[in-house]
Amino acid sequence: MSIIEKAASRIDQQRQAATPASAGNAERDPIAGEHPGSVLVAAEPISAGQPATAAEAGAAMAPAPASATTRSGARRVQLDLARMREQGMVTAAGGRTNLLEEFRVIKRPLLKRAFAERAPHKNPGNLIMITSSLPGEGKTYSSINLAMSIAMELDHTVLLVDADVARPSVMRTLGLPAQRGLMDILVDDSIDVSDVLLRTNVETLAILPAGTSTPHATELLASSAMTALVHELAHRYPDRVIIFDSPPLMLTSESRELASHMGQIVVVVEAQTTTQHAVKEALHRLEGFENVNLIYNKTRDLPGIEEKYDYHYG
Incomplete structure (x- = not known):
């Protein structure tokens, strides 16, 4: 059985096991019209790894000005952590919630692979x-x-890259204005990463915006400049995990070009909405890539935003 057939079979099993209440009460996420709540299904089997440590909750959340410049030249932006928690996002300041615990389960195998030994010709596992x-x-x-959860680790830092350059949404979702970023670096070799990188009041989290829109995004993502940037x-930093928010697989060619640089790939599947055909087609476009996993995004009929998330391995 191929990786696509295995993934489709698991999604079928999850749908058959879903309760009527879950299927009939799906709510749209107020941020970007997305379903909150998920089940993570591995297209390739992965283990849950070691349990999270209690020390994660001590992640630094130092206040910072809305816009400032650090000594390294990177600008600093202020994330509204209270707003993020209200909209169902992971924050250490929000205390111990189901959402926080479940993302700990998701990140464990990803982190394990991120820093595992690899063959010289393999893409770095910390590129997700x-x-x-x-x-x-x-x-x-x-x-x-996922970025917020990894930022709570004591031994790792995280860089969140908005690589959905045709329809960037990371900055908008976080309530931040659009900035120069990824595309500007690739177009203008005089621009360094540090010129456009955004430090945040979560000390272990940085953001690289999508930057200026360009009709040549696919070519730029496939360029030697992108290869050099990703390698850099x-x-x-040996402790850094880089998360790329990629374009959808079935709408653009940019996502496959981006995937060619990645060490791990996670495909989000919306419960009760995404067809099995769409999943098969999406995974077909990733045929040949290693470490492909699925997040089955499934709303559950439970009170409280953070309790509508159920991430586990199928």
């Missing part, structure tokens, strides 16, 4: 791409929550 078949399935929401991001 989050994508979906179609828009609105929850990829940006999942990207931000992956190796500049």
Whole structure:
């Protein structure tokens, strides 16, 4: 049985096991029209790894001005953590919630692979791409929550890259204005990463915006400049995880070009909405890539935003 057939079979099993209340009460996420709540299904089997440590909750959340410049030249932006929690996102300041615990389960195997030994010709495991078949399935929401969860680690830092250059949504979702970013670096070799990188009041989290829109995005993502940039991001800091919020697989060619640089790929699938055909087609476009996993984004009929998330391995 192929990886596509295995993934489709698991999604079928999850749908058959879904309760009527879950199917009939799906709510749209107020941020970007995405379904909150998920089940993570591995297209390739992965283990849950070691349990999270209690020390994660001590992640630094130092206040900062809305816009400032650090000594390294990177500007600093202020994330509204209270607003993020109200909209169902992971924050250490929000206390111990189901959402926080469940993202700990998601990140464990990803982190294990991120820093595992690899063959010289393999892409670095700390490059993780989050994508979906179609828009609105929850990829940006999942990207931000995963980044926030990893930022709570004591031994790792995280860089969140908005690589959905045709329809960037990371900055908008976080309530931040659009900025220069990824595309500007690739177009203008005089621009350094540090010129456009945004430090945040979550001390272990930085953001690289999508930057200026261009009709040549596919070519730029396939260019030697992108290869050099990705290599620099992956190796500049040994403790860093880089998460790319990618374009949907079935709408653009940029996502496959981006996938060619990645060490791990996560495909978000919206429950009760994404068809099995769409999932198969999306995974077909990733045929040949290793470490492909699925997040099955499934709303549950439970009170409280943070309790509508159920992420586990199928």
